[in-house]
Amino acid sequence: xxxxxxxxxxxxxxxxxxxxxxxxxxxxxxxxxxxxxxxxxxxxxxxxxxxxxxxxxxxxxxxxxxxxxxxxxxxxxxxxxxxxxxxxxxxxxxxxxxxxxxxxxxxxxxxxxxxxxxxxxxxxxxxxxxxxxxxxxxxxxxxxxxxxxxxxxxxxxxxxxxxxxxxxxxxxxxxxxxxxxxxxxxxxxxxxxxxxxxxxxxxxxxxxxxxxxxxxxxxxxxxxxxxxxxxxxxxxxxxxxxxxxxxxxxxxxxxxxxxxxxxxxxxxxxxxxxxxxxxxxxxxxxxxxxxxxxxxxxxxxxxxxxxxxxxxxxxxxxxxxxxxxxxxxxxxxxxxxxxxxxxxxxxxxxxxxxxxxxxxxxxxxxxxxxxxxxxxxxxxxxxxxxxxxxxxxxxxxxxxxxxxxxxxxxxxxxxxxxxxxxxxxxxxxxxxxxxxxxxxxxxxxxxxxxxxxxxxxxxxxxxxxxxxxxxxxxxxxxxxxxxxxxxxxxxxxxxxxxxxxxxxx
Numbered sequence: 001x002x003x004x005x006x007x008x009x010x011x012x013x014x015x016x017x018x019x020x021x022x023x024x025x026x027x028x029x030x031x032x033x034x035x036x037x038x039x040x041x042x043x044x045x046x047x048x049x050x051x052x053x054x055x056x057x058x059x060x061x062x063x064x065x066x067x068x069x070x071x072x073x074x075x076x077x078x079x080x081x082x083x084x085x086x087x088x089x090x091x092x093x094x095x096x097x098x099x100x101x102x103x104x105x106x107x108x109x110x111x112x113x114x115x116x117x118x119x120x121x122x123x124x125x126x127x128x129x130x131x132x133x134x135x136x137x138x139x140x141x142x143x144x145x146x147x148x149x150x151x152x153x154x155x156x157x158x159x160x161x162x163x164x165x166x167x168x169x170x171x172x173x174x175x176x177x178x179x180x181x182x183x184x185x186x187x188x189x190x191x192x193x194x195x196x197x198x199x200x201x202x203x204x205x206x207x208x209x210x211x212x213x214x215x216x217x218x219x220x221x222x223x224x225x226x227x228x229x230x231x232x233x234x235x236x237x238x239x240x241x242x243x244x245x246x247x248x249x250x251x252x253x254x255x256x257x258x259x260x261x262x263x264x265x266x267x268x269x270x271x272x273x274x275x276x277x278x279x280x281x282x283x284x285x286x287x288x289x290x291x292x293x294x295x296x297x298x299x300x301x302x303x304x305x306x307x308x309x310x311x312x313x314x315x316x317x318x319x320x321x322x323x324x325x326x327x328x329x330x331x332x333x334x335x336x337x338x339x340x341x342x343x344x345x346x347x348x349x350x351x352x353x354x355x356x357x358x359x360x361x362x363x364x365x366x367x368x369x370x371x372x373x374x375x376x377x378x379x380x381x382x383x384x385x386x387x388x389x390x391x392x393x394x395x396x397x398x399x400x401x402x403x404x405x406x407x408x409x410x411x412x413x414x415x416x417x418x419x420x421x422x423x424x425x426x427x428x429x430x431x432x433x434x435x436x437x438x439x440x441x442x443x444x445x446x447x448x449x450x451x452x453x454x455x456x457x458x459x460x461x462x463x464x465x466x467x468x469x470x471x472x473x474x475x476x477x478x479x480x481x482x483x484x485x486x487x488x489x490x491x492x493x494x495x496x497x498x499x500x501x502x503x504x505x
Contacts, residue, residue: 005055005282012057012246013064018502020065020115020296021177024169025244027119028177029058032201036126038133038153045146047133048105049112054097056284058180058246060293066112067297068104070287097281106137111300121169122204129153167210175199175211176244183248185255187271192264197228197237197255215240231259251277303492310489311426313378358389360400366393376418377425377484387418391483418481422460423469425484427451431469432479432496436503441466473500 020026030036030051038047052073053059059070104112113131120127133149136142156164179199188194201208201224208226212218217233218226228234235256242252251274258270286293362383369379376394380387392398423431427448434444445463452459472479479497482490 005280008250009055009057009060012249013060016061016065016246017296018499021061021246022173022244023116024119024171024173025177025180026062026112027116027121027169028174028179029181030116030177031120031122031174032178032181034123034181035157036123036130036153037157038129038150040150045133045137045150046105047109047130047137048103049109049130050101050103052099052101053247054099055247055282056100059100059102060286061246062104062112063102063294063297065294065296065300066104066115067108067294068102070284070293071101071103072284072287073099073101097279098283100282100284106134108297110134111297119169119174121166121174121207123156124166124169125156125164126153129156165204165206165210167207170207170210170214172240173244175215176241178207178211179241180245180247185248185251185274187255187258187267187274189271189275192267192271195234195255195258197234199226200224201226235259248277303495306488306492307429310429310486310492313374313486313489358385358393358398360402363393363398363400366390370394373486375425375484375486375489391418394483418484422462423448423465425480427461428469428480429493429496431466432473432493432500435470435473436496436499438503441470473497474504476501 030049033053034049034051036049038045040046049068051059051062056070062068063070109130113127113134117127117131129149129152133146133153136145178201182201183197183199186196186198197218199208199211205220205224208220208224212220212226215237217230217236218228221227228237238252238256238259242249242256245252254270254273254277258267258274261267261270362385365383366379366385369382370393374382376387376390379385379390389398430448430451431444434447439447441463444466445461448461448466449459452461469479480490480493485493
């Protein structure tokens with residue numbers, strides 16, 4: 001029986017190995033069975049997100065993508081066979097199941113916070129508190145502010161919300177997450193025609209009323225439960241949420257079969273499956289692992305660090321751009337301050353006598369940057385040169401005045417493409433990342449325009465440019481050339497392109 005549970009857990013983990021569950025699904029699950037907390041400890045405060053479940057499939061999937069550790073609050077070593085009712089071959093409803101807790105603390109929960117922050121419905125204010133607390137968690141002399149946020153979060157956790165519920169965030173994915181946490185497939189053994197689907201949310205019944213209106217079926221009973229009785233409505237509900245379910249996925253499949261069949265023995269078998277899933281005891285031993293079980297999270301962190309490193313390299317252009325401005329000549333009022341008269345004369349002579357309109361000093365500078373591993377586009381921005389000029393220096397077609405010049409050749413197609421491009425390489429990286437998150441081209445364009453506006457860069461990006469990047473990715477065409485990036489930068493580009501290819505398959 002333990003092997004059966006572990007096999008099932010691995011199947012669910014494989015379902016979500018390449019992509020995490022939808023953010024709205026996770027938000028719904030946390031709203032149902034999660035806790036967003038800030039609490040006092042002996043030497044300060046502790047903050048985090050925790051989820052408690054009797055089955056570890058959902059906990060392991062979230063840990064894989066967002067970190068954290070799994071602990072047990074009731075690690076029983078009972079033999080599974082001793083817990084089974086041999087006369088009926090299903091777990092007795094009064095068996096006490098082991099409880100497992102996924103805890104993601106402040107040193108890891110940033111990734112999860114950013115993933116779900118705009119999808120929360122019930123615990124949105126607690127998430128806001130957590131983000132505010134994170135800003136000052138390691139700062140000294142902020143005791144009063146920390147105490148205020150702590151009290152505010154604790155207060156929100158006690159309240160029955162009426163005005164702060166974000167109904168606009170309720171989607172099918174959110175309902176699936178809430179159902180996996182608080183839902184139930186009920187079948188009466190002695191009267192197989194009696195069955196229903198329900199979701200419990202006693203503290204926030206308005207959420208259930210909104211779900212009923214959104215779906216167009218189901219009703220709220222006196223116990224503040226959302227219930228669906230009609231067979232056709234139950235089937236509709238399962239079809240809407242089944243692909244997103246994890247904890248109750250097997251129950252959904254069995255309940256769907258139960259509704260569609262007329263064979264009594266099949267109905268009884270589906271009842272046993274549902275009941276077993278509800279009461280089966282899992283013995284999970286992979287607890288408190290430091291790295292094992294969260295490889296996806298660690299890889300995401302590694303890629304983010306790599307991207308930050310690439311962005312820092314790109315930002316070096318600012319330093320070289322300022323230097324380039326100082327080298328433009330006497331027309332620049334800073335020139336006299338930066339260079340002596342003798343240096344100025346040597347530079348003027350060098351520029352005047354250089355072949356191809358590029359000074360020997362610039363040519364040597366470009367070569368040095370190339371040797372140091374800088375990509376052509378980086379050099380272009382650093383010293384304010386046309387990219388095709390950088391390429392021609394790299395290829396030996398522009399040389400110093402005391403060197404032999406190679407035969408002049410026309411620009412390659414790649415060089416032509418780069419000289420006409422109106423979007424920066426780091427912006428193309430942004431486009432691919434947003435496409436991997438299923439952003440629409442219009443939304444990506446708005447993001448890029450806003451980003452340029454913040455950086456005081458004139459906008460040259462159009463919706464056609466974004467769509468062309470997407471079209472080329474779909475057709476397997478390169479959108480960034482290897483010469484444009486450092487070795488690590490190009491590896492990162494290949495990773496996100498491969499992620500896009502997997503997504504469209």
